Amino acid sequence: MKLSISIIIVAIISAFFFVQCSSPENINKEPLLTDSTSPLHLLQPDYNTPYRVPQESEIIEVLDRIYTYLNATTPASLVDRDTNRKIEDYQEIDGNTIFEKGDFRLLSYEWGITYAAMLYASDVTGDNKYAEYTNKRFNFLAEIYPYFSKLSYEPKSPKHAMYTVLHPHALDDAGSVCAAMIKAKEAGFEGDLDPMINNLMNHISNGQFRLDDGTLARNRPMANSIWLDDLFMSVPALAQMGKYSGKKEYFDDAVMQVLQFSDRMFNPEKGLYMHGWVQEMEDHPQFHWARANGWAVLTMVELLDVLPIEYKGRDQVLKLLKAHIKGLASYQSSEGFWHQLIDRNDSYLETSATAIYVYSIARAINRGYVDAKVYGPVVTLAWNAVASKVTDQGQVEGTCVGTGMAFDPAFYYYRPVNVYAAHSYGPLLFAGSEMIVLLKNSFPKLNDNAVMFFPELIETDEPIFEVHNLKLNFDF
Secondary structure, three states: OHHHHHHHHHHHHHHHHHHHHHOHHHHOOOOOOOOOOOOHHHOOOOOOOOOOOOOHHHHHHHHHHHHHHHHHHOOOOEEEOOOOOEOOOHHHOOOOEEEOOOOOOOOOHHHHHHHHHHHHHHHHHOOOHHHHHHHHHHHHHHHHHHHHHOOOOOOOOOOOOOHHHHOOOOHHHHHHHHHHHHHHHHOOOOOOOHHHHHHHHHHHHHHOOEOOOOOEOEOOOOOOEEEOHHHHOOHHHHHHHHHHHOOHHHHHHHHHHHHHHHHHHEEOOOOEEOOEEEOOOOOOHHHHOOEOOOHHHHHHHHHHHHOOOOOOOHHHHHHHHHHHHHHHHHOOOOOOOEEOEOOOOOOOEEHHHHHHHHHHHHHHHHOOOOOHHHHHHHHHHHHHHHHOOEOOOOOEOOOEOOOOOOOOHHHHHOOOEOOOOHHHHHHHHHHHHHHHHHHHHOEEEEEOOEEEEEOOOOOOOOOOOOOOOOOOOOOO
16 A cells, blocks of 8 residues: 555656646756756856957957047147137237147147057058047147247246147156157158157256156155156156157166166065155055056056167166066956056956056067966956947046045045046057057967967867967966
8 A cells, every 4th residue: 555655656746747847838948057968167157348359350440439539529729718719820829829629638648648549550450540640630739839939938827728838847748748749750740840849858858856866756745756657757758759869868867767766666575566655754655555557567668669679777677567567467357457456456447557558568468578378368358348448439438537646545446437537548549459469469269268378370169178289388
């Protein structure tokens, strides 16, 4: 009797499961994935940032969106400050003449980066429209400069359009725009930019405040303050001028700045540069704040581009660059971005600095300074991250607005972000252009779900579990 009851129970359970499996809603279900039925290591993760090797055409599409937006929103024209009447006859230029307002200023350190990046985008893609963006505006500046240079200097009056070029009062006014103008001349621009170049260089070399040892500095927010930003606002221009003029003293000053800034602001344990330094402070609390702005790494790759191979300080700069890149890579977030405070992963993810890191590290790879196998995946993920921040309109999201120096973390944590923060656009153009060069110079592919860079082309879509006749070194 007990056996008969057991048989009946088993039959009922079997029938129940047969009905469940045979029902319409279950009959087409995928079989259960287990270790014995499926290669689980090939399951696709749910990434927030696209995890793949981008195509050149996709990168160009991003660059085109940015170009289209900027070309439409940065007019090269003059107006009267009070009436907004257009000034087309340059004989009418006076102290009340300003640039027609667009989304961004035509003369700023941010737009110096953008002008240089547009030139580079044309060089990489072969599309002349990017260079024409810069050349059109530089030609405009060259045409109007002589008329503004005749105006009397009135420091307390409202600033006219060319005030910062004629009367620079900070490195922000001088270095970035000057470096871009020299690059334009080197690329064949025929307009007369030399008066502006010479005036801006004179401020960097002779007008800007320096510490007793010659280090470029500011007297804000406190006396004898050094800002990491000022590396980029000076050194690339000095380096470009060294090449342009053939005078070694510009190289000497450029290398001195990098080494003396680094002595004070580079943290070798973290491989990171701090945001600021003040001479009179004993403990330098700001030494703890490694803000993501990218100026140090960008400065060093720009300097190494033009510094003669035989120059005695070149090896020191290259050593610092490698150490900094290694430090940066160790702090990259899982989303591909770097944090606003690089070593504080509860601070927000920032776009413009990440774009600078993409350009600078990719350029270091392309120049043979660091290994593509190690750092290629780093910049690939970072590019995918910043590309996702370019809207359909061509604006760049997630960029921290201009930021001064502070001595507490809250100041940096809560800085606003804004699509009109101008210092994101040039870096995005640079980053995309350098990624195109990297894709042409190397052989990245997805292997076993991971982005990897190989020293030669491997034509297979299958996971590569064994590589023959290739010398691969994955050590840092």
